[in-house]
Amino acid sequence: MSSTRALQALNGVQMNTKSNVPNGNVKTPVKSSVTKPEKKRKKEKLSSLCKTPPSVVRTRNGRGYHRGLFLGEGGFARCFQMKDEAGKVFAAKTVAKASIKNEKTKTKLLSEIKIHKSMVHPNIVQFVDCFEDDINVYILLEICPNQSLMDLLKNRKLVSEPEVRFFMTQIVGAIKYLHRRRVVHRDLKLGNIFFDPDMNLKIGDFGLATVVSSSSGKRYTICGTPNYIAPEVLGGKTTGHSFEVDIWAIGIMMYALLFGKPPFQAKDVQIIYDRIKHNEYKFPEDSTVSEEARVLIRDLLSTDPLQRPVLDDILDYDWFKSGPFPSSVSVESLRQTPNNLSFIAREESLINFANCKQAVGIHEVPKNPVEILKTDLESEQPKALLPQSLSPNNTKSKYKEVATVNIKSVKSKITNQLANAHNDNKTISSMNDQLSNTLYAMEEIESGKSRSIRTSGDPVIISKWVDYSNKHGFSYQLSSGSIGVLFNNGQSVLKTVDSNDICYVALDEKSGWNISHYQGDSIPMLLSRYVEVVDFFKKYMNAHLADVSSGSNSNRFTQDIFLRRYTRDANYIMFELSNGTYQFNFKDHHKIILSDCGRTITHISPAKEVETLSLWSVLENQNFIKTPEQFFNVKYDFMKQALRDKILM
Template identity: 70%
Template sequence: MSSKRPLQPLNDVHLNKANVPPLTAKTPIKGSVTKPEAGKKKKREKLSSLCKTPPSIVKNRHGRGYRRGHFLGEGGFARCFQMKDDTGRTFAAKTVAKASIKNEKTKTKLLSEIKIHKSMSHPNIVEFIDCFEDDVNVYILLEICPNQSLMDLLKTRKILTEAEARYFMVQIIGAVKYLHRRKVVHRDLKLGNIFFDPQMNLKIGDFGLATIINSAHPKRYTICGTPNYIAPEVLGGKEVGHGFEVDIWAIGIMLYAMLFGKPPFQAKDVQVIYERIKTNDYKFPPDSTVSLEARQLIRDMLSTDPYQRPSLDQILNYDWFKCGAFPSHVTVESLKQKPKHLAFITKEESMINLANCKQMVGINDVPKHPVEILRTDLESERPKTLLPHSLSPDNNKNKYKEVSPVNIKPYKSKISNQLSKAKYDNKMVLMLSESLSTTLKNIKDIESGQLQPNPELLQRPQLVSKWVDYSNKHGFAYQLSNNSIGVLFTEGHTVLKFQNRDDIYLILPDEECGWKVDHFAPEEMPKSLTNEMQVIEFFDKYMTAHLSDVSSDTTSIQNAGIFLRRYTRDDNGIMFELSNGSYQFNFKDHHKIVISDYGHYITHITPNKEIETLPLDYVLENGNFYETADDYFTVKYNFMKHALREKLSI
């Protein structure tokens, strides 16, 4: 099959649905000039007007072509166009005219924006794709967000529910915490710079004012930002200076606007806005039904003294996040009306949804390496070019890719000996690597015809039938298809029990064999496991009441020695690594595929809970499953192999 596809016509992206401010519906004509009317003072020309319409095909320095599509909008110094590559992927291209970069200060500002944004990798930050240039423009290629911005949503809805605001706040705080961990302050957080992706997750964009705060530059002094969102210390200029706290202030402004319909200091005259900000002159509308807990959080975030504002972690501990409904997700229904299902979310569900949301946005992730601006990032080696080699190639994006280590923590309970973390972590990592290596080798041999699995040994694999990610507090709870309930606790140990049985299995990290499994009858149960048993009972009741099984087929082998060793969540879904050498992939389209028995067999579970298990070579020979074909099997199969190899490399 040819890797290149013919260029397809671009689908329309409505102007009010892209991750840029929508201002006009027409593509500007190259070189067009409008003469001012007689007697009228000529307005100051916007720098964005210097941007020439890109040619129909724009190529990066490696010759990869992007087809220009519709004009999407413009800001103060850039215009944005839809771009499509030859695989059909669509992007937003922020286009900056080289003629607008008139001095070294402006150039440094643009290159700093590129470096900072390029080094970001977070599910709630607009993805940086590529940057390149031609003779007249610089192009910054970004993930396209087709479902409008928070500002557009507020214009349509006027006010949002507190449940929606809670969900949005956690996603915003997760992204901002990631920025702050990397020593970056955004400085232009506002509703118009936060966009919705196709799944209605929020994405922070526009790093034009972002800067780095570190020991060399503990404060910044430039007066910048959008009037309604500027913190009082920013208005103090060189007399005061500002730091990370300006982003906390902006989050408080956004929360007020979401719940009350407009920013708290809004006025027609910018100077009036600034005076109100300096004197903290705002009020809550007297006829609003917004909760007291929300008002208290807003008051604290809008403290004039930046050091009196709560930290991002402290914000998430406010009662407001726990006193009302918290949805598991937001749908496109929210773009036009109040979602109907919010009233039916129970307190128990809200607690788990909040924990899941925190997990997804990385609230408890380990600190990231700070962003650094190097001299090579700001200097060009070639004449007549703007982008240095360190920034312009699209194939060096992996230079900034963050690789997380295997995250296995020692268990520090009374029931465990104090083992050497380095020893047993290494043993566990070795066991995981051996399992992955065996699976990948078998898959390779099956693909080449050197290994044929025996159909007579075929059996249905154990499946993760239900799961709840509550690792923010306790751990990851799951139910296997053999009806065992397990919790992989945050400390690294697992407790496993069968429904309708009182005995349990305790799986501990072990320095000799990687994991040690202990079985306890009811009369032998250690008292130190009391808390764990309460957690398991809670999750057992929750999953029984609220979650459905992954498959309608209940036949399985009753093997109590199987447990979840590790799991990974990303934008494509979730991957489970089981102790029996099975790897289960739950994709976002609700299809599930399991590679079992170290690569010999493969299982497909459809969204309708139909299940089919076959030797891997049968499926590869057919190019798909037989009874339960998946239209995207080839893509998913290649993705799974890539995910396994990536795990092995880590």
């Protein structure tokens, strides 16, 4: 029996009232007689309290919306079509005020509205407005007329790998946007991802979403949908959870689409939870799904949250490039597998993949985090639930942006104020001095005024790295053997491969970077958590990542070299080391490094061939000699522009 029918049957019965008990005598039922009614009441959704909206719903300012078709219901709300006076159709998530029984429930609803309202992304359901009447609260949303991924899977039973590649790219792009804003969705599932009129995916339902502050980093509420809950969520207050729960959900959805059902599915919820805790799932033996897809799923469904790939790494897996990638998905996919997928050539697939990543904003500049303000949770009117800051008609100034920890300048300041602020900040002025000196030396060499010679051997470079800045920071290994983490608060800790000694770099804006060394038996307790994170990444990188070159391993802190800053771009990732070395890892796996204040340049090919020369000789030859780089001139211009841009930040 469906849950809807069960609710209808229960609602039609008068229980324990004088009107249906003979002589008005109400007898206290024995324990066994109350068991079944209690079970039925547990099935009743809070959405059942939601009354059907009137035919015309009016906002505070008199705007009218005409109620249309009933679209469906979840655990807390019902959804109806709403048409405005211009004839435009929306979806209205309708929450009964009777279900908002305490301050906690109210805060949860208002937080959902605030978070969703602040999201503007092509793959997130667009928030339109919110308002209320005496009975309900209405959240007006963009309508997605082509159902959800769950509906597609029910119709199709299995989904092809090319289509799933397209879907996963759009989902990863949307989740990356959320995580950049420090928002964790916590209820990602096939039923919460919808198709717009053009069959692009849209993530919806922010009822369980939360903002994770950089200070606390974790949430402890056990919440979500059983088949999609990550193991650390089940740990409750013992473990806590964070952004990684959304990574886990990507793995669950990918498995379900390719194999027909979620990996831990069972009739009994407790069995599902036990399977999740013990990571008990397997791939169907008769499935033809590729090994590349299985590799990605295994990594996404790692029990240890820190072992799961970060969002930036997911789309680098071979699976996304190992088969056809469509330029779009049509409504045909709702019914059957499109016929033309096998005819997409590899070159066309790579172009489609690149275009899809660009469309979902994979390489966009990070957005400032969402902040839940006190004014968002307090109504100015006694009888009103929604504060004026959220409703109505306030979508142009939807939320206050919060600057990230390391940003000290304000864009609205005039140029000389910004310059003075940089001069007062020792860390920024020091980096700018190095950048300026490097650019000056390069220009002198380019003009022929200086003929520098190679002054040293191969530079110390970053040979391995893991970007985990959505939680801890950026981890890296130097070719000298040191492993370090540049934490989100600007501090750094480095550790050699074969020693427990550490190098601690404290960021001080007035004096620059203060460096301290501690032997393994004298490390301050305050640094113990930092060291634990470094040890984790040390183990992870040794197990999973390959060096970009066969650099020497000196097992010491070479000249106290550490990573000061890194920058991601659509074409490269740039590392700025404390000794003035600038390393550029390009997307095609070539690496070019400027060292010795720009006078020396190194090229590392994808085959790990290393060539270090004076910049003068490379410019004179117009390329490297032993390992020529096909696009050297283009990349050299990229590098110079990147150095200039950093000075202007």
